[in-house]
Each structure stands twice: as C-alpha cells, then as structure tokens.
Amino acid sequence: DMKVTQMPRYLIKRMGENVLLECGQDMSHETMYWYRQDPGLGLQLIYISYDVDSNSEGDIPKGYRVSRKKREHFSLILDSAKTNQTSVYFCASSLSYEQYFGPGTRLTVL
C-alpha cells in the first residue's frame, strides 16, 4: 500500500526555536513536495524536490529550508521559527501528476 508518513504529527515550539519536520515515502517516487495549509488559503507550495540533493523553491520558501539525502526521505527545517509559521504542513510525493499526501504536521509557534 502506497504510503507517505510524517513526523511528528503535532508540535509546539517557542518563537526562535529550530524546527525539523520529517517526511518519508515507500514508493521510490523521485519528486517530493512540502506545502503548508492555512484557512482560506489552500495549499501553498514551499519547496519541491526532484530527487536527492535536487531541490527548488516553491512559492513561499522564505524562512524555510529543506534537505533530501535519500530518495525516500525529505525534511523541512525552520531556523528560528516565527509565530506566522504556525500552520499545518503537508508532505507529498508523486510519480507522475498524481500526488500522494501524508497526514500532516500541525505546528504551533508560540
């Protein structure tokens, strides 16, 4: 069964702390994505990765960076988190056009 996992599912951090969100997939998909979802705004693309160490900025990359050292694993890093980064973060992977999403990580920055 095709699966995308995300850890942790819930996270509370203080402003200025570093945050690491992790995503894994078991389908050997080359392309992976990070989105954030806020009420009324839908899913906004943060970063896209085409394969190991081949990452591109999405529409809202400021304040975020990513790491992909293995095809099945894609991390999102927030250096010195800000309160406006409170959101639900979704990771996805794709083989062609169809995306497979993880369950999301709800991040609260106080």
Added chain:
Amino acid sequence: QEKVQQSPESLIVPEGAMVSLNCSFSDSASQSIWWYQQHPGKGPKALISIFSNGNKKEGRLTVYLNRASLHVSLHIKDSQPSDSAVYLCAVSINNNNAPRFGAGTKLSVKP
C-alpha cells in the same frame, strides 16, 4: 505562477442531491487538473483527473474541462454524508511543475 480559484467556498446539500463544484485557472497551457478530497485532520486524497477538453466520468463523479474558458467543474451524483469533506482543485502546467491548489470548497451533505 498558476492561479487557481474555487467556488463556492462552502456548500450544504441534502443527501441524494447533485453537487457541482467549480474551479478556474489562469494558464491555458495547463496540462492536468486533479480534484482531491480532504477529510478533517487528514491529508488530501486524489479523486479524479482530466487532461483533455471534454468530460470524464468515474462512478458518481463527472469532471468537465473547458480550456477556452479556463474552467473545470466536478459533479457528484447522489451525494452521501460520507462525501462531506473539503474538495481541492489542483492544476499543473507539466509533469515537472508542482501543482497549484485552490483554497477549496467545503461540502456538507446532510442526512
């Protein structure tokens, strides 16, 4: 950058009703349009896609694409309470281009 807009924002219908959801996009070169369903606390799940002008039917779902008017619609026949969810429209220019999403339509089907 592709702009995707969905309407209505929310919709409440009785069980058994036909549901129509709309999505407009900005780039006529867009190659694929997907509809995703998202239940509360879950990630989006792909429902149906369309690549060519015209319509496509899968079970209770029908999708219509009109590239000239930059518009796609999703119709759900005989809606069920289990169809209650947020429906997201996603548009891609090509296979290497990440899909852009609309803000979604929240559907509530009342028994």
